[in-house]
Each structure stands twice: as C-alpha cells, then as structure tokens.
Amino acid sequence: MKTVNVWVLAGLVLLFAGERLVHKGVILDIVSIVLGFVVPESKSTSTKEIKQTIGDTSGIAINAGGDVNLDIVPQSYEYQELKRKVDNARRNLVKLPNDPDFQEELQKAEKNLNDFIEGIHKLLAEIDRIPLNSERGAKARQYFEQGKYQEAREILDEKEMNQEKQYWLKEKEQGKKRVEEATAYLDSLAVEYIFKAKLTALDYQLGDQRMARTRELFEEALELGRTPERLFDYALFLQENNQFVDTEKLYMEALTIRRQLAGNHPAVYLPDVATTLNNLGIVVAADSSRREKAEQLYQEALTIRRQLAGNNPAVYLPDVAKTLNNLGNLVAADSSRREKAEQLYQEALATYRHLVGNNPAVYQPYVAMTLNNLGLLVAADSSHREKAEQLYQEALATYRHLVGNNPAVYRPDVAMTLNNLGNLVAADSSRREKAEQLYQEALTIRRQLAKSNPAVYRPDVAMTLNNLGLLVAADSSRHEEAEQLYQEALATYHHLVGNNPAVYRPYVAKTLNNLGLLVAADSSRREEAEQLYQEALATYHHLVGNNPAVYRPDVAMTLNNLGNLVAADSSRREKAEQLYQEALATYRHLVGNNPAVYRPYVAMTLNNLGNLVADDSSRREKAEQLYQEALTIRRQLAGNHPAVYLPDVAMTLNNLGIVVAADSSRREKAEQLYQEALTIRRQLAKSNPAVYRPDVAMTLNNLGLLVAADSSRREEAEQLYQEALATCRHLVGNNPAVYRPYVAMTLNNLGSLVAADSSRREEAEQLYQEALATYRQLAGNHPAVYLPDVANSLSAYGFAHLSWHQPKNAIPYLREAEEIFTILARQERQFFKGKLDWIQQLLQQASETEKK
Structure with a gap:
C-alpha cells in the first residue's frame, strides 16, 4: 500500500491518500477504494451478450418438421448408443472427479449426443425440400422418418450408387439420345449423395472419420455437377463445423454461379445471391481482421433484399431485417460507429414490429432479439441507461411470454437478457441487490441448461x-x-x-x-x-x-x-507512470470517436496518474491539473447520471483535497473539498454501507489530518479519527487482508494527535505500538509495499519520544527508520531522500540532547 506523509509538529501522520479505480472493459464499474492509501480505480470486465448473426439455410423457406414425430428420436439405436456413452462417462467421473481425461470424455460424449439431436431435428425440418424421387431415395426417407437412421444410410448403398454413376456418366459423355435421361438420373443421384452425406454427418459411431466420410459424399455429389445448390449445402455443412477456409471457397463459387444466373433471370436468382452474400458475410466477419470485407458483403445483400422487398414485402422484409441485424452486430463492434449501428438496429426493430402484427408467433422472438442488441448498444452510453433498461425490460417480458409455450427454446434467451439487464442495473450502486437477483436467476437457468447440454x-x-x-x-x-x-x-x-x-x-x-x-x-x-x-x-x-x-x-x-x-511498490513508480500514460493516450484517442463511452475512462486514468504524480512533492501542481481535469469530467457525467458517477466525483474530491492540503495556505479550500466528498459518501453509505463505509472512513481520516493541524480543533479531529478507526475495525472483521493497513494508518494518525497532550502519553504509546506491530506483520509478507509504512510509523513514534523529552527512547526507533529510509532512498532518491535527511536531523538532535 502506498502512503502520503504529512509532517506536522505533532509528529508524522499518514494520509489516506488518493483513490484509484481499476477499470474494466465493458459496462460494469467496480470501484475499488481502499482507505488511506492511494487506491486505484479498478474496472473489472462484465460480459454482455449479443444475439449472434442470423444465417440462411437456403433461399427457400423451411418447413419446421411438418407432422413428423420428434419423439421417435430417443428411441433410435444411435441415440441409445450415444446416451450409453454419456452415462458411462458420468460414472467414471463420479469415481475420479478430478481426472482430466474423464472430464474430457464426458464433455465429448455430451456434445455428440446434443449435436446428434440437433442435427436430426434440423434434417427433419428440411426433409420436405429434398427431392428424393427415386425408389431408393424414397425408401431412405421413410427409414429416416421412422428413426431408422442406420437403415437409411445402408439403403443408400455407395457401391451400387457409384456403379450407376459411372454408367450414366458414360451414357451422357457418348452423347446418345439418352442424354436428357442421364442428366435427370445423375441429378437424382446427386440428391441421394447429399442426403447420405447429411445422414453420415450424424453417424457419431464413425469417430474421427465422420467428417472425412461426410466430405467424401459431398464431393461425390459435386462430381455430378457443381450446381450452386450443392455447393451451398456443402458450404453450410462446413460452416456449421467451423471449417471456414473451405466454406468460403464454396460460397464464393456458388456466388459466382448465382450472379451469372441472376444476370439473365434476376427475379428468380437474386434472392439466392443475397442468401449466399449473407452467409459469406458471417464467415468473413468471424475473422476480426476482415470486417471491412464482411461489411461489403452484408451491404450488397442488404441492397438486393431492399429491392426485392420493394416488390414483395411479405416475402422479403424478414430477410431485410435479418441482414440489418447482422450488419448492426458487425458495425457495433467498432466503438466509433455506434450511431450507425443504432440506425441499423432501429430499422431492423421497426421491420420486425411491423411483421409481428401479421405473424406474432414467428416474429416476436426477432423483436426481442433486436431489443436486446439495441439495449447493449445504448447501454454503452451512460447518459442513455434508462432507455437501455426499457429496451431490456421489453425484451425480457417478450422472452418470458415465449417461454410459456416453448421453454426449451426460449429459456436461454431469458437468461441472456437477465444477464445483460443485470450488467446495466449493477452500474447503479444503489441497485446492486436487484442486480444480484437478476444474475442469480440467469445463473440458475444456465446451470440447468448446461446439465443437459454443456x-x-x-x-x-x-x-x-x-x-x-x-x-x-x-x-x-x-x-x-x-x-x-x-x-x-x-x-x-x-x-x-x-x-x-x-x-x-x-x-x-x-x-x-x-x-x-x-x-x-x-x-x-x-x-x-x-x-x-x-x-x-x-x-x-x-x-x-x-x-x-x-x-x-x-x-x-x-x-x-x-x-x-x-x-503500490514505491521502487517501481516510473514503470507505473509509463503504464498510466499509455492507457491515457489510448483513451484520449478513443474519446475522439466516441466521447460518450470513453470520457469516464479518461477521467479514471487522469485520477490514477494524479495519485502517482502527487507522491512527488515537486510535481504537485501537475497532480492538481490532472485531478481538476478528472473532476470536471466527472461532475458533467454525474449531472446526467448521478447514481453512477457521484462516487467518482467524491473520489476525485478526496484526492484533490490531499494535494491542496499540502499547501498550508490553502487548507480552507482543502476542507471544502473533503467536506463535499464526505457528504456524498455518507449519502451513498446509507443505501449501500458494504460498499461505501470504507470511503467514509477514508475521508474522515483525511479530514481529521487537516483539522488536527489547527491546535484549537484537536477535539474535533479526534472525533473524526475515532469514527474512522471504528469503521476500519468493523471492516477488518470481514476482510482483514484488505483493511488491517487502514486500521494501522488510523492508529498512527490518532497516536500523533494524542501524543501532543502530555497527559495522554500512555494512550499514545498503545496506539503507536499497535500500528507498528501491524505494519511489521504486513511488511513480513510484502516488504516492497509496507516497509515505507514501517519506517513512517517508527519515525512518528521516535518523534513523539523526542517531544516528550525522552531522546534515549527515541533513538532506537529513529535508527531503525534511518536504516529503512537509506535502503529506500537508494532505490528512489526523489521520494525518500527528504525523509532520510529529516530522520538524520532528528537522530542528531536526539544524540545531542541525550549527551546533555
């Protein structure tokens, strides 16, 4: 912990110095304020969620399963076998819960089972658009719909299919009259290869060969003609399995063909061009270095879909909204373009609200999704948090309604919105209990979901x-x-x-x-x-x-x-300043594009840098400039959002008070700063004592130091110290590692005050001894941080003995302080040389007095 020292006639007192916030990346502010020392502004990172991009499965609407009985899936042999592996893995893990191999085995088994169920449901949903016109294909479909997946694969006999392929290719190549018949048969055969590929993708008994075998079957289909539909199906499969390099190549090939077809028949093929552009945009956007290219793809898809919707809004408006959402997600990732992202989301939302009027069952989920995404964007601007909360609340209400009819689908969305609303509410320190309720509900839902689908x-x-x-x-x-x-x-x-x-x-x-x-x-x-x-x-x-x-x-x-x-390590302050300066330069750059988001972080880093600079008494004017800039920003922010930024205003007032108080001619100004900080902190502590009582104690201590300098106000100063000490002792009960240094600091300061009254020396000695014992223990574990405090406390105790005319008792404390300051001055001369010189003067004075 770092200390700032004020040297007064009563002895050495330790100042509860500036506070630092340690900052976070997204939304939630956690202000870490430690009494008495310079405590950083800490921002931790809360994680928000954005509903991801919406991919297209094809240009054709998909029947959501028709009258197919989904309950037949768990009765299949494949399901039972995958379930058996999950159960075995769980039993193994019960025996050896910390075995990483068994943990990996369980995760893999559960993933395979869940992927199998999801894949079967998806294939059932699209079965009606697969033209399985041959007798063999029709039989394969029948087996599949009965849950006989192995039989469906087996009837699509590759040896037989390959023989037929060779025969009909030969017929076609020879240019006989049966060319048209051969072409039709080969197209039907290609459909069977693709259907078998999709069935093979769900055959987890193949182990590591599953992907390779599936790709072979898709390749067989492509040998019969690289049609855009086959290329798209193959690309979509690879995309869903994160094979992005090959996915992009296939989409590009499909796109080239579809562009050519659309040149002659735009009404027929432009929708497919847009679909391919949308999915290709998703693939490219996954590479953060290629977002400009992804945006071009989305923009082209959006242009086409707007044109199509102009002629046929009932069919194509949903596609317009889909691409607007995806483009909004992409643009929102660049903090300098949030206004543009908001426009995209707002248009998507307006479109979905319009569509909901005719078909609420289909489009209510999309309304909720876009409300959530827009809420995330708006919440980044602290002046718009009320609006963000309204968006989240509407999204949450919608998802809760949808859960009533379909909990399996929409419970994850309820949890997502609860999490994001929790982030927003947590930023208001007076509503943290509410935020915890939101997070806990989200966590409960997600733990339940993870049990069945980790x-x-x-x-x-x-x-x-x-x-x-x-x-x-x-x-x-x-x-x-x-x-x-x-x-x-x-x-x-x-x-x-x-x-x-x-x-x-x-x-x-x-x-x-x-x-x-x-x-x-x-x-x-x-x-x-x-x-x-x-x-x-x-x-x-x-x-x-x-x-x-x-x-x-x-x-x-x-x-x-x-x-x-x-x-916090006094020997590394130069390194700390480099770190702060780099952070500040980055935030100033970011403010240029997005002041609403990054001005709070500029203020935070100014505050922290001010704390560091203020430790060097020759640079206090610079420190005051840093604090004043931080305070100006924070007052402006608090004007719009007091619940969020008043704690930061109080923090900077406290820190500025410390710098101003160092100039004895400006103590009245310093007291005004402290009193304003104390008033804010007492108000905050009423609604949230667990968070803000430490801050109250900090400012009480600092105000006590200031008041104690006026010998006519020592009784008032003692009351301030006693309240601070009682608060710190209470805090130590729950968290000794954090608050013992603050107890020691306040003991030391109170000791210096009491020592000035010759009738209370015994009481002063008890205070000094407890402070010194505490600092010695702390320095035993972390000398770089607490040795300066040990030396300061030794100096204060030694000085007190001198003021009591006990030079013999003073000398041991002063000599030990001299030894420590000598070491520290070698490491950081500018900070400790003055203290060393002063201690040596006291030692000389003590020695001369003792000789007399």
Whole structure:
C-alpha cells in the first residue's frame, strides 16, 4: 500500500491518500477504494451478450418438421448408443472427479449426443425440400422418418450408387439420345449423395472419420455437377463445423454461379445471391481482421433484399431485417460507429414490429432479439441507461411470454437478457441487490441448461459467474465468494479455449483482469495479481494486432490496472507512470470517436496518474491539473447520471483535497473539498454501507489530518479519527487482508494527535505500538509495499519520544527508520531522500540532547 506523509509538529501522520479505480472493459464499474492509501480505480470486465448473426439455410423457406414425430428420436439405436456413452462417462467421473481425461470424455460424449439431436431435428425440418424421387431415395426417407437412421444410410448403398454413376456418366459423355435421361438420373443421384452425406454427418459411431466420410459424399455429389445448390449445402455443412477456409471457397463459387444466373433471370436468382452474400458475410466477419470485407458483403445483400422487398414485402422484409441485424452486430463492434449501428438496429426493430402484427408467433422472438442488441448498444452510453433498461425490460417480458409455450427454446434467451439487464442495473450502486437477483436467476437457468447440454451452455454459465463475481467483489466482506466465482469462470474459459481459441481467448483475458483486481486487494498476493494482469495484457496485445478497434479499450483497461498494482511498490513508480500514460493516450484517442463511452475512462486514468504524480512533492501542481481535469469530467457525467458517477466525483474530491492540503495556505479550500466528498459518501453509505463505509472512513481520516493541524480543533479531529478507526475495525472483521493497513494508518494518525497532550502519553504509546506491530506483520509478507509504512510509523513514534523529552527512547526507533529510509532512498532518491535527511536531523538532535 502506498502512503502520503504529512509532517506536522505533532509528529508524522499518514494520509489516506488518493483513490484509484481499476477499470474494466465493458459496462460494469467496480470501484475499488481502499482507505488511506492511494487506491486505484479498478474496472473489472462484465460480459454482455449479443444475439449472434442470423444465417440462411437456403433461399427457400423451411418447413419446421411438418407432422413428423420428434419423439421417435430417443428411441433410435444411435441415440441409445450415444446416451450409453454419456452415462458411462458420468460414472467414471463420479469415481475420479478430478481426472482430466474423464472430464474430457464426458464433455465429448455430451456434445455428440446434443449435436446428434440437433442435427436430426434440423434434417427433419428440411426433409420436405429434398427431392428424393427415386425408389431408393424414397425408401431412405421413410427409414429416416421412422428413426431408422442406420437403415437409411445402408439403403443408400455407395457401391451400387457409384456403379450407376459411372454408367450414366458414360451414357451422357457418348452423347446418345439418352442424354436428357442421364442428366435427370445423375441429378437424382446427386440428391441421394447429399442426403447420405447429411445422414453420415450424424453417424457419431464413425469417430474421427465422420467428417472425412461426410466430405467424401459431398464431393461425390459435386462430381455430378457443381450446381450452386450443392455447393451451398456443402458450404453450410462446413460452416456449421467451423471449417471456414473451405466454406468460403464454396460460397464464393456458388456466388459466382448465382450472379451469372441472376444476370439473365434476376427475379428468380437474386434472392439466392443475397442468401449466399449473407452467409459469406458471417464467415468473413468471424475473422476480426476482415470486417471491412464482411461489411461489403452484408451491404450488397442488404441492397438486393431492399429491392426485392420493394416488390414483395411479405416475402422479403424478414430477410431485410435479418441482414440489418447482422450488419448492426458487425458495425457495433467498432466503438466509433455506434450511431450507425443504432440506425441499423432501429430499422431492423421497426421491420420486425411491423411483421409481428401479421405473424406474432414467428416474429416476436426477432423483436426481442433486436431489443436486446439495441439495449447493449445504448447501454454503452451512460447518459442513455434508462432507455437501455426499457429496451431490456421489453425484451425480457417478450422472452418470458415465449417461454410459456416453448421453454426449451426460449429459456436461454431469458437468461441472456437477465444477464445483460443485470450488467446495466449493477452500474447503479444503489441497485446492486436487484442486480444480484437478476444474475442469480440467469445463473440458475444456465446451470440447468448446461446439465443437459454443456457444450452449448457452459460458456454462458462462465459469463454469468464472471458478472456475478464483479458484483460480489464490490462488497469487501465477500471477496472469498467472488474469487470462487471468478475461478470457476476462468477454469471454464481455459477449457473452452482449447477447442476454440479465437472465440474464448478474449473471455480468458477479461476474467484474468477481474481476478487480478480482486487478488490485488490482498497486499500479500500482489505478485500473483501481477501475473494475472500480465497474462491478460499479453492476450489483449495479441488480439489488438488483428482488431484494434475492438481490443484497444481492453489493452488500455489492463494497462491502467497493472499501473495501479505497480504503483503500490514505491521502487517501481516510473514503470507505473509509463503504464498510466499509455492507457491515457489510448483513451484520449478513443474519446475522439466516441466521447460518450470513453470520457469516464479518461477521467479514471487522469485520477490514477494524479495519485502517482502527487507522491512527488515537486510535481504537485501537475497532480492538481490532472485531478481538476478528472473532476470536471466527472461532475458533467454525474449531472446526467448521478447514481453512477457521484462516487467518482467524491473520489476525485478526496484526492484533490490531499494535494491542496499540502499547501498550508490553502487548507480552507482543502476542507471544502473533503467536506463535499464526505457528504456524498455518507449519502451513498446509507443505501449501500458494504460498499461505501470504507470511503467514509477514508475521508474522515483525511479530514481529521487537516483539522488536527489547527491546535484549537484537536477535539474535533479526534472525533473524526475515532469514527474512522471504528469503521476500519468493523471492516477488518470481514476482510482483514484488505483493511488491517487502514486500521494501522488510523492508529498512527490518532497516536500523533494524542501524543501532543502530555497527559495522554500512555494512550499514545498503545496506539503507536499497535500500528507498528501491524505494519511489521504486513511488511513480513510484502516488504516492497509496507516497509515505507514501517519506517513512517517508527519515525512518528521516535518523534513523539523526542517531544516528550525522552531522546534515549527515541533513538532506537529513529535508527531503525534511518536504516529503512537509506535502503529506500537508494532505490528512489526523489521520494525518500527528504525523509532520510529529516530522520538524520532528528537522530542528531536526539544524540545531542541525550549527551546533555
């Protein structure tokens, strides 16, 4: 912990110095304010969700299964076999719950079962558009609809089909009169190959050969003609299995053909061109370095669909809305283009609201989805949070209604919206209890969903664990609970990264940042916290190379948090300043494009840099400039959104008060700053004592220091110290690792005050002794942070003995302080040389007095 020292006649007192917030990447502010020392502004990262892009399966509307009995799926041999493997894996894991091989076995088995069910349902839904016209094809379809999937594959005998293929190809090549018949037969055969490919994709008994065998069958179909429909089907299969390189090639080939066809028959083929452009946009957008190309694809799809909707709105307006949503998602990822993204979402929303009038059952989910996406976008601007909450609430009400008829489909959407609404509500410190209720409901739903489908819902569980951890961490008495939440989230993301690093590395980095912030609050674990921050920073630096618009804010966030941690070590302040300056430069750049979002982060980093600079007494004018700029921004922000930004106003008032108080001619001004900060914090503590009582204690201590300098107001100063001490002792009961330093600081300051009264020396000695004992214990675990405090406390105690005319008793304390300051001055001369000189003067004075 870092201290700022005020030297007065009563002795050395320790100032509850500036506070830092450690900042987060998205929405939720967790303000970490530690009494008495310079505590960083900490922003942890909450995770919000956006409903992902909407892909097209084909240009033709799909029948959602007709009258097919979906209950037959669990009766199939394949389902029973996959279920047996899941049960076996679960039994193995019960025996050895920590075995990573068994954990992986269970996850793979559950994923296969869930993918099988989803794949069967999807194929059942599209069966009516597959022209299985041959006797063999019709029989295969019959077996499939009866749940006899192996029989369906077997009747599509490849040996027989290959023989027929060779025969009819030969007939066609020879140009006989049967060319037309051969072409028709080969087209029918191609349909059978594609149908068997889709059945093979669901044959998990093939193990690692499943993908290869499926691709072989698609390739067989393409040998019979590379039609755009076959290319599209093959590309869609590869896209769903994350084979993006080959997917893009196939979509491009299909697109080329469809463009040519549309040239002659636009009314027939332009819808297919738009469909292919939309899906190709999704594939390209997955690569963050190619978002400009993705936008071109979406824009072309949108132009075509607008034209089509002009002539036939009933058919094509849904496609317009779909591409508007996808384009909105893409544009929203660039924080400088949020106004454009909002326009896209608003148009999509208006379209879906119109469509809902004629078909609510189909389009209500899309209304809810777009409300959620728009809510996410609007919530990023703190002045529009009320509007964002209205959007989320409408989305939530819609999803809750839909759950009544179809819980299996819409419960995940309820959980998603609860999570996002929780993020928004949590930003208002007076509503954290409400936010926790929202997160807990989301987490309960997601844990239930993950039991039956871990491959899909474990990431969502991790997301809500992270967000709930942020909320809980704001209450210092619940840090252990918060760490458990973060650790569970981090373990999940580390596991997910193994299979999909492009998607989950950012989430690993966010959770590392949040866990680092929490761990850093315990001064004995700062080395561990630095490792967490460094890993997060390395990850963000890697990500920013491909996508600076998205990840530069995260780099700045982690630089700020790491700067806070490094600044606590007085020997590394130069490094801390470099980190803050880089973060500030990044935020100033981001503000140019999006002031509503990034001005709060500029203010935060100005505050933290001000704390660091203020430690050097020769740079206090610079520190005051930094604080004043931060305060100006925060007052403006609080004018529009007091519940969110008043805590930050109080923080900067407190820090500015410290700098101003160092000039004895400006103490009246300093007292005004402290009193305003104290008034705000007392109000905040009434509604949320767990979060804001530490801040009240901090300002009480600082105000006590100021008042104590006036010898006529020492009784008033003692009341301030006593209230601060009582608060700190109460906080220690729940979180000793965080608040013991603040108890020691207030004891030391109170000791200096009491020591000035010669009739209370015994009481003063008890206060000094307890403070010194506490600092010695803390320095034993973390000397770089607490040795300066040990030296300060020794100096104060030694000075007190001198003022009591006890030079012999003073000398041991002053000598030990001299030894520590000598070491510290070698490391940072500009900070500790003045203190060393002063201690040496006191030692000389003590020695001369003793000789007399």
